[in-house]
Amino acid sequence: MKQLFIFAFILISCKAERSVTINYDLDEPVKVEVTAISYYTTLEGEHEKVGTVARLYFTNEYSQKAETFYLNRTFIADRSEGYLKKSYPGELAYRTPKLEIIAQGQKVTDIIGYEDFDSAVVAKITIPDRWKKQISQMTRQIDLDRIERRRWEITRLLSGEVPLNTNVTNMLKLPMIPNAQIDSVLTKGIRGIDGKKCIEYIVYLQEKEPFPYFIWEQHISTVNSGKPFKSYHPKEAVYENRYEVALNLANGIPCREYEYKYGTHGMQNPETGDSVTFKSQISHERFYKPVAQ
Numbered sequence: 001m002k003q004l005f006i007f008a009f010i011l012i013s014c015k016a017e018r019s020v021t022i023n024y025d026l027d028e029p030v031k032v033e034v035t036a037i038s039y040y041t042t043l044e045g046e047h048e049k050v051g052t053v054a055r056l057y058f059t060n061e062y063s064q065k066a067e068t069f070y071l072n073r074t075f076i077a078d079r080s081e082g083y084l085k086k087s088y089p090g091e092l093a094y095r096t097p098k099l100e101i102i103a104q105g106q107k108v109t110d111i112i113g114y115e116d117f118d119s120a121v122v123a124k125i126t127i128p129d130r131w132k133k134q135i136s137q138m139t140r141q142i143d144l145d146r147i148e149r150r151r152w153e154i155t156r157l158l159s160g161e162v163p164l165n166t167n168v169t170n171m172l173k174l175p176m177i178p179n180a181q182i183d184s185v186l187t188k189g190i191r192g193i194d195g196k197k198c199i200e201y202i203v204y205l206q207e208k209e210p211f212p213y214f215i216w217e218q219h220i221s222t223v224n225s226g227k228p229f230k231s232y233h234p235k236e237a238v239y240e241n242r243y244e245v246a247l248n249l250a251n252g253i254p255c256r257e258y259e260y261k262y263g264t265h266g267m268q269n270p271e272t273g274d275s276v277t278f279k280s281q282i283s284h285e286r287f288y289k290p291v292a293q
Helices: 002-016 089-095 114-120 129-138 141-154 212-222 224-229
Strands: 019-022 030-044 047-065 068-078 098-104 107-112 160-163 180-193 196-208 233-248 254-268 275-290
Touching: 030 212, 030 224, 047 089, 047 212, 068 089, 089 114, 089 129, 089 141, 098 141, 107 141, 114 141, 180 233, 196 254, 212 224, 212 233, 212 254, 212 275, 224 275, 233 275
Parallel strands: none
Antiparallel strands: 019 160, 030 047, 030 275, 047 068, 068 098, 098 107, 180 196, 196 233, 233 254, 254 275
């Protein structure tokens, strides 16, 4: 009897490790401190040339009323370094003093905050006015909103009972993401992060760069092989993206996110029509630390 009991316990334990249940419902608001670190690198032959290291700090507060979820982001500080430290729109967006995302499950219904991006962020950067004008002209609110929608949707892909260590692509209702296409979603195992029990999964996707000018400018200004192409104009850039998420099983809030993006960027001579490409390697990592209430 004792042997049967032990055998049965092993079977139950193995079964429990094959899947987990993910629930995003919040009984009360949850506040986290987020550290976001990004590396913007373009290639000199096979060697990486790091041009920008972005370091930003902010808080996220998650709450729920009935079926509606709210994320309120508050900017704290920017400690970025390098060529794009005061110009890349995707990083400057974190400087928006307050941002609110409203969602119904996976679907974002409203984003409030980027309509004041020029006055609240760009106007306050300590750079010449001609550069501020350039940033404003090349940054659309719709692109900033799309970044936030994509981030929310990817960190809300899984729901209910989810098998571990499995390709779950065909089990999911994948969101339609403008300028991006999800190829596959793979779950991994359970990992402890800062005392939290988190499920890890990987999303493979392809996406277009909403701000191709800025990476091009860093490349032709800081990388020797790029400098001869200063008279060229930037064209569309595309990325192969590996997006890793660790999700807190207790509340569905991320424990950690990591994106690795391998980009191919085009540029063209406006007089001859000749086109060339260069490569980039960009990473984004975000750490979520709970704040005691």
